[in-house]
Amino acid sequence: MNYWLFKTEPGCFSFDDLKERPDMTEPWDGVRNFQARNFLRDTIKLGDRLLFYHSNIAEPAVVGLAEIVRAGYPDTTALNPNEEHFDPKSSADKAIWYMVDVHYCEPLPRVVTLDSIKRNPLLTDMPLVMRSRLSIQPVTEDQWQIILTMGGMAEEKRL
């Protein structure tokens, strides 16, 4: 199992929006960055867990946990001209873009702000700090444990 960090602008789609999904499952679509696409298509597997991160707000932060309930499959929004993320170069039999399905798990007792992540010398290797624009990022097990500890999650719930 691997760990990830997924970024979203809460004004567009927030952690609470995920919680309120009727079946608590959300197709994570619209990713149009090749590096992130490669993770979605090739690396992210069923059962992987992710940090849900709110970006582009006054205090960007990791706010909760979610998990992958369906591994990468072609992003249908790329095929629909009415969709914001329509890509004429993509087609049904030759998909360029991929999405996964995510499921709400639980909020962190305390959000972990970008500022506190940057201040933690153990987390300076995170892409969030180095390459902040990547919207889907791998997280090491060590980083996962540290952030959950910072977020006040009890040890027995971190596994």
Add this chain to the structure above:
DNA sequence: GCCAACGTTGGC
């Protein structure tokens, strides 16, 4: 709202 960083596009 500004703007730096950086990913993508397209001319050559």
Add this chain to the structure above:
DNA sequence: GCCAACGTTGGC
């Protein structure tokens, strides 16, 4: 295949 122009992201 380089690189300038352009568009987008996202912190501040």
